[in-house]
Amino acid sequence: MNPLVELAGAGYAYEDGPSVLAGVDFAIAEGRALVLLGRNGSGKTTLMRLLSGGLRPGSGSLRLDGTAVSYDRAGLTRLRTAVQLVVQDPDDQLFAASVEQDVSFGPMNLGLPAGEVRARVDSALAALDITALRDRPTHLLSYGQRKRAAIAGAVAMAPRVLILDEPTAGLDPDGQERLLDVLAGLRAAGTTVVMATHDVDLAVRWADEAAVLTPSGIRTGPAHALLSDPRLLSAAGLRQAWSPAVTSLLRAHALLDPLAPGPKTPEALAAWQ
Numbered sequence: 705m706n707p708l709v710e711l712a713g714a715g716y717a718y719e720d721g722p723s724v725l726a727g728v729d730f731a732i733a734e735g736r737a738l739v740l741l742g743r744n745g746s747g748k749t750t751l752m753r754l755l756s757g758g759l760r761p762g763s764g765s766l767r768l769d770g771t772a773v774s775y776d777r778a779g780l781t782r783l784r785t786a787v788q789l790v791v792q793d794p795d796d797q798l799f800a801a802s803v804e805q806d807v808s809f810g811p812m813n814l815g816l817p818a819g820e821v822r823a824r825v826d827s828a829l830a831a832l833d834i835t836a837l838r839d840r841p842t843h844l845l846s847y848g849q850r851k852r853a854a855i856a857g858a859v860a861m862a863p864r865v866l867i868l869d870e871p872t873a874g875l876d877p878d879g880q881e882r883l884l885d886v887l888a889g890l891r892a893a894g895t896t897v898v899m900a901t902h903d904v905d906l907a908v909r910w911a912d913e914a915a916v917l918t919p920s921g922i923r924t925g926p927a928h929a930l931l932s933d934p935r936l937l938s939a940a941g942l943r944q945a946w947s948p949a950v951t952s953l954l955r956a957h958a959l960l961d962p963l964a965p966g967p968k969t970p971e972a973l974a975a976w977q
Contacts, residue, residue, distance in 0.1 A: 706770035707731035708865055708896060709755055709787055713764035716750055724750045728764070730915065730922060732865055732898060737891060739907040739927060740900040742917030743941030748900045751917070752867050755898075756789035785814065788858035792870040794850035803829070803845070803853050804838040810861045828860040831893070832886055848879040852886070859890065866890065867898040872906060884910065904945040907931055909968045916940045946970075 710731040717723040724747045732738060732755070742748050753759040754766060757773065757780050766773045766783075773783050791797055800806035807828055811821045829835045832852040837845065845853060851871065858866055871887075872880045887897055887910075901907055907914060911927035918939045923930060930936065932948035950973060951966025960966060967973040 706767075708734050708769065710767045710770075711751075711754060711761065711764060712767060714754060714761040714766065715763040716754060716759060716761055725754070726763075728922060730755075730924070732896060733913075734864070734896055735891075735894075736896060737887075737910060737912045738896075738898045739911035739914050740898065740917070741902070741904065741907055741914060741931075741940060741942055746917040746919075746940070748917060749869065752789055752869060752898075752900060755865075756787050756867055757783045758789065781814075785861060786863055787865045787867065788861050788863040789867045790855050790858045790869065790871065792873060794847070794854035797854040797857065798842045798850060801841060802838070803834065803840050803842060803856075806842055806853060807838075807856045807860050810857060814861075824860045824862060828856040831859055831889060832856040833882070848875050848882075851875065851879075851883070855886070859895075863895065865896045865898060867900075869900045870902070871899060872901065872903065880906075902942070904931060904937065904942050905947065905969075908945045908947045916942075 711728050714728045714730070715723060715726040728751070730751065740748050740751065750759065754761055757766070760775050768783055768786055773779050798806050800809060804825060808821055808825045811824045816824070826835075829838055832855055834849065834852050834856060837849060837853070842850065842853060855868070855871070872883060875883060891897055899910070907927060908931050913924065914927040914930045915922055915924045916930055916936055918936070920939070923936060928948070931945050934944050937944055947966060947968045951960065954960035954966060955962060967976050
């Protein structure tokens with residue numbers, strides 16, 4: 705089965721700058737929770753923009769359902785109805801006077817009938833638990849509410865792949881938990897979610913698969929295995945994850961069966977017997 709979205713031999717360099725990515729083979733499989741990790745300047749943002757059509761590879765290609773993406777109007781419309789990127793700062797994405805107007809902008813731009821636009825807006829607002837904010841001016845929203853409104857605008861496009869750049873950054877613990885609940889609901893409804901983050905503990909807890917950007921290239925694989933490798937994390941400029949470290953310690957002291965999963969959060973450890 706072909707991946708949903710795939711970069712094949714892709715490279716990119718900004719004008720008058722060095723190559724950011726070169727020879728990248730990277731695929732997003734349907735139904736997975738994929739996390740992107742790497743130090744600042746490692747190419748995460750460039751990778752996300754290539755996958756969503758914001759940038760065009762300088763070499764190689766981007767494929768959607770196994771077919772190379774064309775960068776004309778029709779090709780980009782096809783890509784952007786399948787793949788949506790939500791940037792880190794919601795103020796870079798929100799621009800309409802009210803939440804409902806902002807969320808409806810994308811579906812209206814697709815030329816959908818008014819009834820379909822309303823249905824998509826209603827569904828997206830409900831998915832993000834912000835239906836009560838539909839008439840609220842966007843400039844009066846809290847930071848967490850603006851984050852949700854920005855994600856709702858992407859969800860209203862009914863994408864198959866939703867890419868989120870540091871979605872939990874700037875949120876308090878309760879806001880983070882509420883957002884993770886939202887993402888779980890989106891995944892249950894069939895959306896493939898990709899998250900870029902610096903939070904290794906969040907990545908271990910949330911993701912099925914991981915892509916770690918290092919100076920020597922991208923390493924991909926099951927999240928728990930990849931993020932339990934301290935040398936890989938060090939090479940990527942990331943700190944060791946809490947959960948694998950605690951799990952290793954428990955097993956070393958024969959307090960946890962070798963095949964049993966370890967605690968993923970301090971709260972889980974506190975409740976563990």
